[in-house]
Amino acid sequence: MNEQDVIALVLVYAIIGVSLIASELVKRRFPNADSRKIVHIGVGNFVFVWWMFSEGWIMLAFFAIPFSILLFIAMFEGNVVSRSRLGDISNKMGHRTGLFLYALSIGVMIVVFRDHWIAASIGMVAMTYGDGFGSVIGKRFGRHRGLGGKSIEGSLGVFAATAIVGFVLISLYGYLASIGAYTGDVYGSALPAWCACAIAGFVAMLVEAFCPGKVDNLAISLCVATSMVLIGV
Secondary structure, eight states: OOHHHHHHHHHHHHHHHHHHHHHHHHHHHOTTSOTHHHHHHHHGGGGGTGGGOSSHHHHIIIIIHHHHHHHHHHTSSSSTTTTSHHHHHHHHSSOTTHHHHHHHHHHHHHHHTTTOHHHHHHHHHIIIIIHHHHHHHHHHHOOSBOGGGOBHHHHHHHHHHHHHHHHHHHHHHHHHHHTTSOOSOOOOOSSOHHHHHHHHHHHHHHHHHHSOTTTHHHHHHHHHHHHHHHTTO
16 A cells, blocks of 8 residues: 555545535534435545545455445444444434445445446446435425436436536546546547446436335446446446
8 A cells, every 4th residue: 555545545534524524514504404415425526536546455445344334333223333423314314224335335336347447436426426416406306206206307417417427527537547647447438428428327317216215325336337337438
């Protein structure tokens, strides 16, 4: 593990910490707001950092696995973690297994898609930004029922957030590669990047609409990442 790996770990845990603090501040200022989505979306910003890790096992050992264990413990009552902000979000503000599967999906992406880093990153974007903004937009502006009983507005939010942030991520990787800061795989599909991101958004929208909420964090990331591999990303 080199100096850049240490910096990456510090940044990842800083992202988690800032997301939790922001969620707590919003909860205190706006008690009726769905502050857990701030954590859901905010922690997702790790996709802009995890390219810095030199080896996948470092992310797995020092980020994905500890985070998963912490959230698994948070699911059970009577311990210090369950009484923390993480436990509150996990047990009182959403599906009991939701945050655990959120963390688990990160480890799955690292292991299963280790040779398809861009595809894994877009899968994470779909699960964090896509699902998160879809929920926020659906609750705030949802007026019309659509696929799977979800609102059309929310589903469009999933599509748009996944496609837009996915394109930003692909552009970032391309830029980092061009200046020599990133030496991993870059976008290589025959399809234009915007088209691949639109496909990712469409897949995320369908999975989010029909998949049970208890497992959608894992299902969205897996399905979107797989679809990206199939089109050559």
